[in-house]
Amino acid sequence: MTDPYSEISEIVNNQNNWRKQCINLIASENATSPAVDKLLVSDFAHRYAEGLPGHRYYQGTKYVDDIEIYTSKLMAKLFNAKFAEVRILSGTQANMAAYASICKPGDTVASASIPCGAHVSHTRWGAAGFMNLKWRSLPFSVDSFNIDIEKASEQLKEEKPKLLILGASLFPFPHPVKELAPVVHDYGGKVLYDGAHVLGLIAAGFFQQPLKEGADLMTASTHKTFFGPQGGLIVTNDDDLFKKVQNNVFPSLVCNHHIHRLPALAMAAAEIEKFGKQYAQDVISNAQSLAKAMADAGFDVVKTSRGFTESHQVVVHVEKLGGGKNVAELCEEANIILNKNFLPTDKISPAVMDNPGGIRIGTQEMTRYGMGKKEMKQIAQLLKRLVIDKEPADKVKTEIIALRANFQKVGYC
Numbered sequence: 239m240t241d242p243y244s245e246i247s248e249i250v251n252n253q254n255n256w257r258k259q260c261i262n263l264i265a266s267e268n269a270t271s272p273a274v275d276k277l278l279v280s281d282f283a284h285r286y287a288e289g290l291p292g293h294r295y296y297q298g299t300k301y302v303d304d305i306e307i308y309t310s311k312l313m314a315k316l317f318n319a320k321f322a323e324v325r326i327l328s329g330t331q332a333n334m335a336a337y338a339s340i341c342k343p344g345d346t347v348a349s350a351s352i353p354c355g356a357h358v359s360h361t362r363w364g365a366a367g368f369m370n371l372k373w374r375s376l377p378f379s380v381d382s383f384n385i386d387i388e389k390a391s392e393q394l395k396e397e398k399p400k401l402l403i404l405g406a407s408l409f410p411f412p413h414p415v416k417e418l419a420p421v422v423h424d425y426g427g428k429v430l431y432d433g434a435h436v437l438g439l440i441a442a443g444f445f446q447q448p449l450k451e452g453a454d455l456m457t458a459s460t461h462k463t464f465f466g467p468q469g470g471l472i473v474t475n476d477d478d479l480f481k482k483v484q485n486n487v488f489p490s491l492v493c494n495h496h497i498h499r500l501p502a503l504a505m506a507a508a509e510i511e512k513f514g515k516q517y518a519q520d521v522i523s524n525a526q527s528l529a530k531a532m533a534d535a536g537f538d539v540v541k542t543s544r545g546f547t548e549s550h551q552v553v554v555h556v557e558k559l560g561g562g563k564n565v566a567e568l569c570e571e572a573n574i575i576l577n578k579n580f581l582p583t584d585k586i587s588p589a590v591m592d593n594p595g596g597i598r599i600g601t602q603e604m605t606r607y608g609m610g611k612k613e614m615k616q617i618a619q620l621l622k623r624l625v626i627d628k629e630p631a632d633k634v635k636t637e638i639i640a641l642r643a644n645f646q647k648v649g650y651c
């Protein structure tokens with residue numbers, strides 16, 4: 239190694255420069271504002287503050303207490319919740335804290351299956367299985383692209399899982415919290431809503447309001463449709479549950495809680511408070527425009543009686559275009575970044591595991607960079623030329639770089 243600093247910087251610059259030339263449509267990512275970026279680097283990054291404000295195991299934490307109290311209050315207010323736990327480091331860990339607060343090893347949790355939208359942490363292949371919880375998948379309606387309310391109610395009444403997990407990774411339509419929460423509460427179970435994907439939309443009053451609709455707690459990550467740095471969140475109105483959550487976060491799941499996230503998260507919450515309504519409206523209308531333009535261009539876009547989507551996500555069948563893996567790789571060659579995704583209609587086999595039937599697209603990041611309906615139509619055309627017409631990726635890439643060049647500044651801040 240000749241000059242580690244230059245070598246490391248070169249990798250970082252490569253990433254920064256390349257991504258400035260890409261249209262990022264990964265539905266689980268976003269860009270942070272200059273104010274959030276600036277607040278992410280501070281002395282807090284070097285500190286420990288185990289425990290809760292006023293009850294720490296370390297000295298030197300008076301300003302940690304200040305920022306933690308400030309951030310928790312702001313996050314709770316945004317979700318009309320009594321309590322917010324901001325020490326948790328990721329959405330997956332937030333789910334683990336929730337499971338540990340409600341379930342014992344051997345208890346059953348129920349969620350959608352992965353092809354029907356669940357995050358792996360909801361299932362036996364992820365955190366739920368890792369914590370020795372049994373997992374049951376819920377019936378799904380391909381027509382409504384949602385959990386089948388009637389069949390799921392029957393299953394829940396019969397099997398009585400300790401915890402119903404709603405919310406998803408593939409998530410164009412709100413889940414039936416209002417309809418299923420009473421069924422679960424009737425037999426003494428609890429309802430967790432995983433709002434990782436749609437947190438920014440919920441904060442702005444869009445998509446759905448899970449706590450109001452009957453969820454006992456909501457977990458999330460803070461960096462998808464929300465404006466925060468990468469991190470986790472748990473909110474609830476339930477005093478007892480919140481105490482259990484706090485006690486599971488520390489000492490069980492988190493020791494140092496990456497305190498430098500907190501000022502940045504608080505700033506992101508302030509931005510959402512001020513600009514979130516307009517942002518969420520624009521994200522959703524962009525997703526609807528992109529979905530329609532893609533369907534008009536010949537793509538097989540998921541559509542139900544409610545339309546194409548009510549979130550930031552557009553879901554597209556690409557089985558006849560080479561499958562999700564091939565389409566996503568082709569798009570990357572032309573600087574459009576999106577991901578392959580299982581779809582409810584996929585029949586799980588080794589071939590489908592590698593090359594599932596769909597792609598998932600999110601409009602939240604390009605909206606934050608200022609793109610609107612006109613650009614959504616342009617993106618649909620570029621995707622058509624690349625994926626359907628099979629124009630050379632290099633040719634399309636030049637136009638994608640030119641389009642992205644006009645959208646470099648993070649907005650809604």
Ligand SMILES: Cc1ncc(COP(=O)(O)O)c(C=O)c1O
Pocket residue numbers: 266327328329330331356357359405406407432433434435458459460469470
């Ligand atoms: C619904 C859902 N929950 C949890 C997670 C995990 O979040 P994290 O990456 O913050 O652990 C994801 C990740 O994309 C997700 O989609």
